[in-house]
Amino acid sequence: MIISLNRRYVFVHIHKCAGTSIEVALAKALRHNDIVLGSTKSGEKYQDFFKRTIGLNKHSTALEARQFLGDALYDKFFKFAFVRHPIDRLHSLYSYALKLAHDAPLTDEEQRTFDAHGQWPDRPPFRYKAVAAALECNSFSDFALHPLTWADAGAQPQWKSLCDANGQLIVDFIGKVESIEQDFARICEKLEVSVPLEVRNSSHDKKSALALSPLARNTVCERFARDFELLGYTPD
Secondary structure: OEEEOOOOEEEEOOOOOOHHHHHHHHHOOOOOOOEEOOOOHHHHHOHHHHHHHHOOOOOOOHHHHHHHHOHHHHHHOEEEEEEOOHHHHHHHHHHHHHHHHHHOOOOHHHHHHHHHHOOOOOOOOOOOHHHHHHHOOOOHHHHHHOHHHHHOHHHOOOHHHHEOOOOOEOOOEEEEHHHHHHHHHHHHHHHOOOOOOOOOOOOOOHHHHHOOOHHHHHHHHHHOHHHHHHHOOOOO
């Protein structure tokens, strides 16, 4: 999340929606007293401090930002976020979880403990529910059906980051990862900044949907029904 008091904007960083790339780009135009939570070196360094002092973190919602700023000030700010096709986003979480586990493998002792008791070690990344789910699954389809997947913050519907308690949108602009270059250019024009954006994995991955079994597909569509409706995506 970014809260810029100088340029008067709020960027809501939704899991697996290119938020880190956007924050790193916009951080180049931040000024004194602007707040960036996560993504950049300073953002990661002070994230715990801001969580303790102001109750916000990297993936805080628009509603939480409004509660921090107050309704009057929040209404004066330009609020925006980026979203992603729900199935692609879930597949990105699955791939990311596997990568985290691969980059920090179990020690021999941890492996013996898991083999004996089926218990993952209480350390990152294994304490993350999506990682545990991914490691216990043989496919993306299985991951979409695993209960731990849906308990992970990264799998929560995107609308919850964008709406108030009544389910009404409280952001001014929603960009899409699928059109990130054009939408980010519109953001820069609105904010009157010129910063480069390093784009990664911006295209729609049709294989994500094809990899789902009928049961998994129905589960995903039910879980993300409001996202599909509100954000203009279709399951196909």
